[in-house]
Amino acid sequence: MTLRSVLTGTGSSLPVRIVTNAELAEKVDTSDEWIVERTGIRTRHIADEGETTATLATDAARNALEAVGLTGADIDLIVLATATPDQTFPATATIVQEAIGARGGIAFDVAAVCSGFVYAVGVADSMLRTGMAKRALVIGSETFSRILDWEDRATCVLFGDGAGAIVLEARESDAADAPGILATRLHADGAHNQLLYVDGGASTTGEIGKLRMKGREVFRHAVNNLASVLGEVLGDAGFTADDIDWLVPHQANARILDATARKLNMPAEKVVVTVDRHANTSAASVPLALDVAMRDGRIKPGDLVMIEAMGGGFTWGASLIRI
Numbered sequence: 315m316t317l318r319s320v321l322t323g324t325g326s327s328l329p330v331r332i333v334t335n336a337e338l339a340e341k342v343d344t345s346d347e348w349i350v351e352r353t354g355i356r357t358r359h360i361a362d363e364g365e366t367t368a369t370l371a372t373d374a375a376r377n378a379l380e381a382v383g384l385t386g387a388d389i390d391l392i393v394l395a396t397a398t399p400d401q402t403f404p405a406t407a408t409i410v411q412e413a414i415g416a417r418g419g420i421a422f423d424v425a426a427v428c429s430g431f432v433y434a435v436g437v438a439d440s441m442l443r444t445g446m447a448k449r450a451l452v453i454g455s456e457t458f459s460r461i462l463d464w465e466d467r468a469t470c471v472l473f474g475d476g477a478g479a480i481v482l483e484a485r486e487s488d489a490a491d492a493p494g495i496l497a498t499r500l501h502a503d504g505a506h507n508q509l510l511y512v513d514g515g516a517s518t519t520g521e522i523g524k525l526r527m528k529g530r531e532v533f534r535h536a537v538n539n540l541a542s543v544l545g546e547v548l549g550d551a552g553f554t555a556d557d558i559d560w561l562v563p564h565q566a567n568a569r570i571l572d573a574t575a576r577k578l579n580m581p582a583e584k585v586v587v588t589v590d591r592h593a594n595t596s597a598a599s600v601p602l603a604l605d606v607a608m609r610d611g612r613i614k615p616g617d618l619v620m621i622e623a624m625g626g627g628f629t630w631g632a633s634l635i636r637i
């Protein structure tokens with residue numbers, strides 16, 4: 315029998331405060347029309363004081379556990395993807411571990427920015443399949459509002475805060491159509507690490523810094539890298555793009571989503587889109603979108619779901635999951 319990582323449930327959490335494009339236009343020289351046309355974003359959730367990456371992650375984790383009827387005591391692995399941890403250390407995953415009452419297992423953070431959740435899925439899947447853990451919470455949680463330069467209109471309109479979580483469980487099966495993670499590919503190319511970065515850090519300026527981005531160049535790389543990694547994962551799993559029931563992409567920009575779906579020849583109806591409501595929530599965007607589509611009944615047991623993301627580093631990756 316082969317061990318597989320089965321996705322048994324999802325959860326999410328968003329800050330209470332919703333900020334519209336019109337509100338941003340009062341602070342920087344932009345407009346609702348420009349933001350909607352170039353990005354598809356209409357609103358984003360922004361964390362208030364007291365809402366942090368750890369509190370959002372904890373809420374999303376509890377929400378996911380509730381969905382599958384488990385408690386923190388059932389979890390022996392927490393992999394949390396974030397670029398905006400509560401503290402430089404300890405890992406935010408350990409704060410969540412304590413909050414949900416999951417003692418003694420494994421808990422650590424993964425830093426791959428917007429690709430963080432897909433990286434975390436890849437890492438957790440490897441650990442579950444080698445028997446290091448039995449039941450994992452994989453979480454993407456971010457408060458990018460805290461690292462935005464609110465005077466830079468080219469970046470501050472693009473991001474939002476939030477968290478999403480999934481429960482993965484190691485189960486044995488040899489059936490070809492059994493649920494589980496079927497294939498994952500992860501990549502990085504550090505040659506581009508100055509196209510999207512934060513201009514600070516514990517070991518350099520001693521300050522956290524602000525997000526900086528060359529948007530146009532990021533856009534170009536994103537579409538090419540995503541199309542190629544999606545092809546790799548489909549090849550590994552022995553499927554074609556036609557077999558995918560749902561594409562759940564990183565929600566950076568509606569135009570990147572459209573371009574990626576076009577490259578795969580996928581109809582827009584099969585792409586889960588939340589960027590209009592959530593903006594780019596970095597590592598949280600894929601699990602947030604997954605949770606939306608699981609809860610509204612679009613994604614059903616047996617469906618073939620492709621998740622993908624690309625982010626600073628550059629890092630990128632994709633994973634094909636049978637629900």
Ligand code: COA
Pocket residue numbers: 343344345348349352353428467468469471527528529530531532533536566567570594624625626
């Ligand atoms: N409102 C109004 N004008 C804006 C603006 C805003 N919020 N942000 C930028 N502009 C202006 C620029 O200053 C520029 O003006 P100029 O021509 O007078 O210099 C003009 O719009 C075009 O800027 P440019 O950056 O070339 O626009 P674009 O068509 O590439 O769109 C992005 C900008 C950021 C929306 C686009 O590049 C993008 O989506 N990139 C990918 C970013 C991303 O997803 N990153 C995260 C990956 S994880």
